[in-house]
Amino acid sequence: xxxxxxxxxxxxxxxxxxxxxxxxxxxxxxxxxxxxxxxxxxxxxxxxxxxxxxxxxxxxxxxxxxxxxxxxxxxxxxxxxxxxxxxxxxxxxxxxxxxxxxxxxxxxxxxxxxxxxxxxxxxxxxxxxxxxxxxxxxxxxxxxxxxxxxxxxxxxxxxxxxxxxxxxxxxxxxxxxxxxxxxxxxxxxxxxxxxxxxxxxxxxxxxxxxxxxxxxxxxxxxxxxxxxxxxxxxxxxxxxxxxxxxxxxxxxxxxxxxxxxxxxxxxxxxxxxxxxxxxxxxxxxxxxxxxxxxxxxxxxxxxxxxxxxxxxxxxxxxxxxxxxxxxxxxxxxxxxxxxxxxxxxxxxxxxxxxxxxxxxxxxxxxxxxxxxxxxxxxxxxxxxxxxxxxxxxxxxxxxxxxxxxxxxxxxxxxxxxxxxx
Numbered sequence: 001x002x003x004x005x006x007x008x009x010x011x012x013x014x015x016x017x018x019x020x021x022x023x024x025x026x027x028x029x030x031x032x033x034x035x036x037x038x039x040x041x042x043x044x045x046x047x048x049x050x051x052x053x054x055x056x057x058x059x060x061x062x063x064x065x066x067x068x069x070x071x072x073x074x075x076x077x078x079x080x081x082x083x084x085x086x087x088x089x090x091x092x093x094x095x096x097x098x099x100x101x102x103x104x105x106x107x108x109x110x111x112x113x114x115x116x117x118x119x120x121x122x123x124x125x126x127x128x129x130x131x132x133x134x135x136x137x138x139x140x141x142x143x144x145x146x147x148x149x150x151x152x153x154x155x156x157x158x159x160x161x162x163x164x165x166x167x168x169x170x171x172x173x174x175x176x177x178x179x180x181x182x183x184x185x186x187x188x189x190x191x192x193x194x195x196x197x198x199x200x201x202x203x204x205x206x207x208x209x210x211x212x213x214x215x216x217x218x219x220x221x222x223x224x225x226x227x228x229x230x231x232x233x234x235x236x237x238x239x240x241x242x243x244x245x246x247x248x249x250x251x252x253x254x255x256x257x258x259x260x261x262x263x264x265x266x267x268x269x270x271x272x273x274x275x276x277x278x279x280x281x282x283x284x285x286x287x288x289x290x291x292x293x294x295x296x297x298x299x300x301x302x303x304x305x306x307x308x309x310x311x312x313x314x315x316x317x318x319x320x321x322x323x324x325x326x327x328x329x330x331x332x333x334x335x336x337x338x339x340x341x342x343x344x345x346x347x348x349x350x351x352x353x354x355x356x357x358x359x360x361x362x363x364x365x366x367x368x369x370x371x372x373x374x375x376x377x378x379x380x381x382x383x384x385x386x387x388x389x390x391x392x393x394x395x396x397x398x399x400x401x402x403x404x405x406x407x408x409x410x411x412x413x414x415x416x417x418x419x420x421x
Contacts, residue, residue, distance in 0.1 A: 065161075076303065148265045202384030363379075
């Protein structure tokens with residue numbers, strides 16, 4: 001019998017008889033293209049949300065505080081028109097869905113979509129009927145908070161620049177986290193609770209930096225040359241530009257109060273929405289947004305008319321910056337839709353990162369393009385809020401070290417602290 005080399009004998013044996021053959025073969029699964037595509041679309045939605053939110057905020061500030069527009073500003077008319085435009089959210093989303101399905105050759109049934117979108121508005125005892133009592137019960141808290149949020153946000157832009165408003169608005173996450181713990185009885189991690197306090201400290205620094213007497217006397221005065229509207233061509237009043245804006249230092253506190261109130265109302269809006277509607281998709285959210293803003297238009301219309309009839313807010317309809325205002329409303333609507341769609345494709349942590357970027361871009365625009373540099377206290381406060389913000393929007397399993405050590409299991413998305421020997 002002739003002896004064969006070891007390599008030859010090994011090559012003649014079946015693969016199943018090799019020692020540890022099965023264990024040494026690691027199956028490789030193909031990446032899911034749909035998941036990759038969804039995250040790419042979510043990233044695109046994140047960029048659209050940031051772009052249009054910053055554009056809306058800057059145009060809103062221009063419509064109220066550019067020297068050529070100041071005599072004609074009407075914030076409460078601005079609020080009503082913005083609410084009215086957002087009431088068309090469902091029709092816009094439905095039109096986009098119809099175009100997409102027609103391009104792909106898929107069937108499109110308005111009746112089925114309507115039944116699906118209105119299912120959160122029906123009760124189990126009468127699944128085919130939408131009761132007025134149900135509408136009132138679900139929508140009246142959201143409508144009141146929506147109106148309050150828009151009033152705080154828009155009036156705040158009259159008395160403070162968009163950089164300060166967005167910085168104060170970033171405190172929404174901290175307030176929402178506390179309200180979810182108090183009202184919804186959600187669990188609060190100790191580390192996140194600490195960063196809530198850090199966020200409030202940063203907001204306090206921003207407010208103090210805006211209100212201290214030695215700074216408020218000349219706060220946010222643009223270094224650019226002001227525009228004299230007395231000799232301006234009326235046709236120029238509707239043009240779009242980033243020009244010189246100015247604020248009265250003694251009135252900055254109104255903008256600060258509105259910014260803090262806006263953060264609170266935004267948190268209450270999120271809380272009211274979670275209490276009224278759960279497990280809803282993008283189309284259902286679009287219908288809820290449309291119904292909410294339709295009711296808000298009806299409720300707020302007497303307020304806007306009263307301010308106009310009493311000359312508290314006269315409407316100079318022919319001299320208002322309609323191009324800037326309409327573009328601001330449209331940008332706000334697109335940003336809201338982009339955020340909702342991106343949230344449906346990704347997660348709250350990913351989309352919430354936009355808030356930090358929005359604050360940074362708004363601050364840079366006000367500083368370099370409008371000549372409104374913030375002081376050191378405000379910059380430090382914004383940095384502190386940004387760090388706390390990132391920690392608070394992280395998923396709980398990433399920060400819950402206690403549960404991980406108790407269970408002995410590795411938390412998905414985070415590497416194990418043990419080393420393979």
